[in-house]
Amino acid sequence: MKKGWxxxxxxxxxxxxxxxxxxxxxxxxxxxxxxxxxxxPVCLGLPGSLPVLNWRAVELGARAALxxxxxxxxxxxxxxxxxxxxxxxxxxxxxxxxxxxxxDGHLEIVTAxxxxxxxxxxxxxxxxxxxxxxxxxxxxxxxHEGLPRTDLYSYIxxxxxxxxxxxxxxxxxxxxxxxxxxxxxxxxxxxxxVGASEADMEKGNLRCEANVSVRRVGEEKFGTKVExxxxxxVRFMQRxxxxxxxxxxxxxESGGRVAQExxxxxxxxxxxxxxxxxxxxxxxxxxxxxDLQPLAVNADWIEQVRRAMPELPDARRKRFMGQYRLSFDDxxxxxxxxxxxxxxxxxxxxxxxxxxxNWLKGELLRELDAAGLAADASPVSxxxxxxxxRAIDEGRISGKQGKDVLVEMFRTGKGASQVIExxxxxxxxxxxxxxxIVTDVLAANPQQLASYRAGKEAxxxxxxxxxxxxxxGKANPKVVNELLKEKLKAE
Amino acid sequence: MTVPGKTxxxxxxxxxxxxxxxxxxxxxxxxxxxxxxxxLNAFLQIDRAGATRRAEELDREAGTDGAxxxxxxxxxxxxxSLLRAVPIAVKDNxxxxxxxxxxGSRILAGYHPPYDATVVERLRAAGAVIVGKTNCDExxxxxxxxxxxxxxxxxxxxxERVPGGSSGGSAAAVAARVVPAALGSETGxxxxxxxxxCGVVGVKPTYGRVSRYGxxxxxxxxxxxxxxxxxxxxxxxxxxxxxxxxxxDATTADVSVPDYAAQLADDIRGARVGVPRELLGEGVDAxxxxxxxxxxxxxxxxxxxxxxxxxxxxxxSIAVYYIIATAEASSNLARYDGVRYGYRTEDPEDLxxxxxxxxxxxxxxxxxxxxMLGTYVLSSGYYDAYYLKAQKVRTLIQQDFLxxxxxxxxxxxxxxxxxxxxxxxxxDDPLSMYLSDIYTCMANLxxxxxxxxxxxxxxxxxxxxxxxxxxxxxESTILRLxxxxxxxxxxxxxxxxxxxx
Numbered sequence: 001m002k003k004g005w006x007x008x009x010x011x012x013x014x015x016x017x018x019x020x021x022x023x024x025x026x027x028x029x030x031x032x033x034x035x036x037x038x039x040x041p042v043c044l045g046l047p048g049s050l051p052v053l054n055w056r057a058v059e060l061g062a063r064a065a066l067x068x069x070x071x072x073x074x075x076x077x078x079x080x081x082x083x084x085x086x087x088x089x090x091x092x093x094x095x096x097x098x099x100x101x102x103x104d105g106h107l108e109i110v111t112a113x114x115x116x117x118x119x120x121x122x123x124x125x126x127x128x129x130x131x132x133x134x135x136x137x138x139x140x141x142x143x144h145e146g147l148p149r150t151d152l153y154s155y156i157x158x159x160x161x162x163x164x165x166x167x168x169x170x171x172x173x174x175x176x177x178x179x180x181x182x183x184x185x186x187x188x189x190x191x192x193x194v195g196a197s198e199a200d201m202e203k204g205n206l207r208c209e210a211n212v213s214v215r216r217v218g219e220e221k222f223g224t225k226v227e228x229x230x231x232x233x234v235r236f237m238q239r240x241x242x243x244x245x246x247x248x249x250x251x252x253e254s255g256g257r258v259a260q261e262x263x264x265x266x267x268x269x270x271x272x273x274x275x276x277x278x279x280x281x282x283x284x285x286x287x288x289x290x291d292l293q294p295l296a297v298n299a300d301w302i303e304q305v306r307r308a309m310p311e312l313p314d315a316r317r318k319r320f321m322g323q324y325r326l327s328f329d330d331x332x333x334x335x336x337x338x339x340x341x342x343x344x345x346x347x348x349x350x351x352x353x354x355x356x357x358n359w360l361k362g363e364l365l366r367e368l369d370a371a372g373l374a375a376d377a378s379p380v381s382x383x384x385x386x387x388x389x390r391a392i393d394e395g396r397i398s399g400k401q402g403k404d405v406l407v408e409m410f411r412t413g414k415g416a417s418q419v420i421e422x423x424x425x426x427x428x429x430x431x432x433x434x435x436x437i438v439t440d441v442l443a444a445n446p447q448q449l450a451s452y453r454a455g456k457e458a459x460x461x462x463x464x465x466x467x468x469x470x471x472x473g474k475a476n477p478k479v480v481n482e483l484l485k486e487k488l489k490a491e
Numbered sequence: 492m493t494v495p496g497k498t499x500x501x502x503x504x505x506x507x508x509x510x511x512x513x514x515x516x517x518x519x520x521x522x523x524x525x526x527x528x529x530x531l532n533a534f535l536q537i538d539r540a541g542a543t544r545r546a547e548e549l550d551r552e553a554g555t556d557g558a559x560x561x562x563x564x565x566x567x568x569x570x571x572s573l574l575r576a577v578p579i580a581v582k583d584n585x586x587x588x589x590x591x592x593x594x595g596s597r598i599l600a601g602y603h604p605p606y607d608a609t610v611v612e613r614l615r616a617a618g619a620v621i622v623g624k625t626n627c628d629e630x631x632x633x634x635x636x637x638x639x640x641x642x643x644x645x646x647x648x649x650x651e652r653v654p655g656g657s658s659g660g661s662a663a664a665v666a667a668r669v670v671p672a673a674l675g676s677e678t679g680x681x682x683x684x685x686x687x688x689c690g691v692v693g694v695k696p697t698y699g700r701v702s703r704y705g706x707x708x709x710x711x712x713x714x715x716x717x718x719x720x721x722x723x724x725x726x727x728x729x730x731x732x733x734x735x736x737x738x739x740d741a742t743t744a745d746v747s748v749p750d751y752a753a754q755l756a757d758d759i760r761g762a763r764v765g766v767p768r769e770l771l772g773e774g775v776d777a778x779x780x781x782x783x784x785x786x787x788x789x790x791x792x793x794x795x796x797x798x799x800x801x802x803x804x805x806x807x808s809i810a811v812y813y814i815i816a817t818a819e820a821s822s823n824l825a826r827y828d829g830v831r832y833g834y835r836t837e838d839p840e841d842l843x844x845x846x847x848x849x850x851x852x853x854x855x856x857x858x859x860x861x862x863m864l865g866t867y868v869l870s871s872g873y874y875d876a877y878y879l880k881a882q883k884v885r886t887l888i889q890q891d892f893l894x895x896x897x898x899x900x901x902x903x904x905x906x907x908x909x910x911x912x913x914x915x916x917x918x919d920d921p922l923s924m925y926l927s928d929i930y931t932c933m934a935n936l937x938x939x940x941x942x943x944x945x946x947x948x949x950x951x952x953x954x955x956x957x958x959x960x961x962x963x964x965x966e967s968t969i970l971r972l973x974x975x976x977x978x979x980x981x982x983x984x985x986x987x988x989x990x991x992x
Binding site: 293 | 738831
């Protein structure tokens with residue numbers, strides 16, 4: 001950012017809650033079905049229909065709120081947000097307004113600026129204040145392509161209408177696009193972690209809007225804010241914010257003024273464009289939804305939800321650093337998703353924390369990422385990874401062999417011992433057996449033995465090679481070395 | 492002396508004694524509906540085919556002779572037979588699968604809902620035969636039925652006069668003895684007011700007593716499906732059939748439903764009826780005042796203690812009502828946009844024009860007036876001064892009733908300030924039209940039940956009604972009081988336009 005300037009950024013996230021059915025009726029939330037097949041009088045907004053709250057959406061909303069450090073309010077009120085749009089069948093959206101489901105969140109995340117290559121410079125903790133997380137229904141969607149006479153007609157698919165959403169709004173606490181970027185990623189992971197949302201931006205079940213303004217450093221008043229939409233990935237959002245900050249600074253420095261408006265990110269042209277100005281802004285005429293009772297949850301229920309949630313990623317990362325002595329980077333890596341963290345802990349329990357960490361990070365994750373598999377779909381179980389680590393620790397195979405064994409385990413799904421045995425890789429460590437080979441080798445090479453004993457110690461490698469050859473490579477090199485040294489010395 | 496005409500009790504007893512069949516009952520009702528419709532315009536749709544088929548089905552189920560032994564069938568025999576073969580009319584803002592639901596509006600002309608309202612489901616389960624959909628003020632907005640896009644309903648007592656509204660078609664159908672009972676809906680008095688003007692009984696239940704699922708919304712926090720009956724007992728039987736918690740309406744309460752009909756009694760000695768004297772002064776027609784005073788006297792003679800009560804905030808109820816009801820309506824009627832169903836304007840140039848023209852051409856003047864009022868009171872900058880303030884006064888009105896019920900079991904007032912007025916008399920003066928609801932809309936605001944009972948005729952021979960309002964969930968009490976009065980003073984006069992007997 002240009003020196004002397006500061007950006008002020010607030011974010012709004014809409015996350016689809018992972019319920020089977022819609023928030024106010026029993027229709028399926030399945031994605032990709034025949035248009036308008038998952039509909040009923042309620043989500044079609046037919047005259048006379050009434051909403052009934054899906055309690056599962058409330059539960060998942062509570063999980064999301066707790067995972068993001070918000071306070072769940074014991075009473076919240078649904079409100080109607082009134083506006084006309086063809087994909088909005090009732091002419092209003094059931095949302096929440098002045099009494100949201102949860103509020104006053106304090107979320108600690110880690111963030112870092114990035115260098116030109118996109119690599120994090122230095123991670124630092126960062127606190128985000130989350131104003132509110134409220135529950136609402138999604139609208140349907142207008143379809144303008146792929147159907148007859150789209151020059152004359154628009155089509156409407158109401159399968160998505162009534163899908164439950166959590167809207168998550170922050171205070172204007174971000175000062176850089178990377179802080180916003182790290183926050184959204186944090187939220188995504190937290191929602192996935194507690195099973196509240198798939199939070200996949202490509203699928204559209206997590207959507208993001210940014211409010212951006214700039215001001216000179218030291219200025220306390222906020223500048224005029226611009227709302228950014230059409231941010232279809234976290235990276236697009238970061239780029240859009242970055243572009244918008246520069247645009248606003250340039251505009252002001254050249255004597256212009258920022259207009260309060262909504263702008264869309266154009267990824268192809270890498271710029272933002274005006275969508276609508278403030279003059280066209282809506283008066284949504286919010287009022288309490290008379291068809292629904294106030295949403296009441298008590299402290300016991302909230303506690304029950306909290307207890308049923310898995311350990312949150314940050315807590316788990318901290319525990320990994322303490323309990324397993326992992327570095328910040330390793331602990332962060334293993335807590336990037338719930339399945340991976342579970343995998344690591346099981347592998348560590350089946351071997352040792354250090355070894356499990358090294359083999360998971362260095363070898364198995366590479367295979368998993370290449371195959372596009374999540375940890376819980378790994379063909380190598382955590383217990384088998386642990387068995388492999390033990391085999392190496394105990395010297396049954398070498399580390400180098402271990403890598404080949406792992407690849408084979410990953411390919412075939414076979415256990416560590418089975419692969420080691422099938423490939424005949426198990427090292428011979430039995431001293432008596434090796435001693436016999438050593439004795440045979442020395443007896444077969446009397447000339448070299450004499451030279452060695454006469455002082456030509458460079459021949460030691462020759463003897464090692466012969467022993468390994470005789471053992472077909474299976475002899476434990478460490479035992480071979482020790483025995484050879486002993487026997488060569490002996491008269 | 493009794494109320495003339497075939498009550499539900501009479502129909503079901505004739506049926507079980509084999510004197511008649513379900514088919515004969517239906518045919519008689521359908522014929523009356525058809526024959527009188529040119530005069531009254533009470534029905535927007537008469538379901539001759541469906542009603543006849545259903546009646547024949549009922550006859551088959553009962554056995555060839557339609558005899559009484561059929562009543563003991565299955566577990567719910569008692570409920571199933573409660574309305575067996577009883578013809579019932581349904582207001583056109585309540586969804587009946589297979590029939591239209593225009594709500595008296597051009598914007599829903601030709602609209603056929605794909606589902607049954609919960610109340611209709613329950614009526615069908617109890618054996619009722621739905622004969623048709625009745626005319627009403629557009630989206631239930633009106634007090635004279637002159638706001639229907641399909642022409643006004645006429646009062647069977649005097650066809651130059653209005654039947655009241657908005658459920659005027661249902662009221663006229665019952666008054667003309669086409670059916671012994673009908674469903675209407677109330678937001679501010681749309682059943683009790685036409686009941687009074689047509690000389691029949693009208694009951695509005697406690698808010699949350701009857702499911703609104705399938706009732707096309709007007710003012711959601713006020714709307715209740717309500718019942719017309721030829722007698723109190725007719726209304727009571729239908730009400731107990733449709734009442735009770737519905738999983739599809741989150742505002743229905745899980746409160747058990749008494750057997751209202753069985754609890755009706757002639758002896759009401761010791762009951763206390765409160766009269767808010769300040770509401771019986773100015774603006775009340777002299778005949779209405781006289782009939783209501785006589786009714787109060789009649790209660791005294793029945794051993795009821797008459798006490799004075801005050802409803803100090805009742806005078807604000809019209810103002811509060813027209814803020815809350817219109818606010819909710821402005822939102823509830825947003826869905827009629829021409830996009831998915833109902834009327835759509837021809838060849839709009841763009842989306843905005845489609846919305847504007849569809850709604851301009853589809854809605855009538857009163858509906859537009861209320862949408863604008865409601866939009867205004869919810870607008871940013873006005874919300875606190877209007878909507879929020881009205882909600883606060885609504886709470887005070889509710890408190891008035893709670894206080895009154897400390898000293899009495901029911902509050903008695905006239906149902907309407909005047910008997911039926913002439914067609915066209917008030918159409919140019921919406922405010923004077925709004926005052927027709929002055930006694931009724933307070934019960935909707937407070938959420939309490941109310942029943943309107945005929946109490947004689949005016950000097951011009953028009954029916955007059957009084958109403959009793961009761962405690963939340965206290966329908967039994969007011970129905971019992973209403974029934975005892977009716978037993979002692981049945982309205983035995985007949986309207987001029989009436990089905991042949």
